[in-house]
Amino acid sequence: MRVATSSLPVQSDSLTGQMRIGAPDGCANYILPQVCAVLAVEHPELDIQIVALPRVFNLSRREADLAIGVSAPTAGRLTVQKITDYRLHLAASEAYLKGADEISEKGALRDHRIVGYIPDMIFDRELDYLADIGVGRVPLASNSVSVQLHLLRRGGGVGVVHDFAMPFAPELRFVLQNEIALTRSFYMIRHEDDRQNAKLARFAQALSDGVRKEIFRLEAGILT
Numbered sequence: 001m002r003v004a005t006s007s008l009p010v011q012s013d014s015l016t017g018q019m020r021i022g023a024p025d026g027c028a029n030y031i032l033p034q035v036c037a038v039l040a041v042e043h044p045e046l047d048i049q050i051v052a053l054p055r056v057f058n059l060s061r062r063e064a065d066l067a068i069g070v071s072a073p074t075a076g077r078l079t080v081q082k083i084t085d086y087r088l089h090l091a092a093s094e095a096y097l098k099g100a101d102e103i104s105e106k107g108a109l110r111d112h113r114i115v116g117y118i119p120d121m122i123f124d125r126e127l128d129y130l131a132d133i134g135v136g137r138v139p140l141a142s143n144s145v146s147v148q149l150h151l152l153r154r155g156g157g158v159g160v161v162h163d164f165a166m167p168f169a170p171e172l173r174f175v176l177q178n179e180i181a182l183t184r185s186f187y188m189i190r191h192e193d194d195r196q197n198a199k200l201a202r203f204a205q206a207l208s209d210g211v212r213k214e215i216f217r218l219e220a221g222i223l224t
Contacts (some may be wrong), residue, residue: 016045022064026145028052037211067189077192084212088182090175091161113157115140130161167223
């Protein structure tokens, strides 16, 4: 008995070619490495580039194929989809907390050294965490969230930390965890001209799914 076979070519589910992702450095340092490493294994012919910069990416100039942002753009020819929420809390190293005055309420923060962003280099209002908390002076500041994390790990003071970064900094402890809690979101941003690009759409979906799963895993304190 002869079995009929289709003459149509079999289309592979594997992604190929180059994909460049623009992302803020918190996401780029603590989320995307794990997510993209998995995608690279699943799609061996795919070249993934992560551009980590503390600024908004210009997709019209093709600085990246897609970008992850901390707010949804309201201007430009862009398509925007929310990926997920993430949480942030104040934290400090155990060594700093042992040698400093107790922080029992928000008002006590004025007596502590604060680590945060350089005020005039905050590229998105959603990153102005300390203004939301009511903190003014920032004695130790950087435009990089990764530098801020290392300052905190070395006993620099008290600062806002992504919950998903905490597993990478075992020296840190949450401060006023029940009193001060922030929630922000990540958004997948693509140029409107790429709406019909099926490959980019598949990659964006796989990336979004991976980011959601990784944030859930890290916020649960799991680091393997």
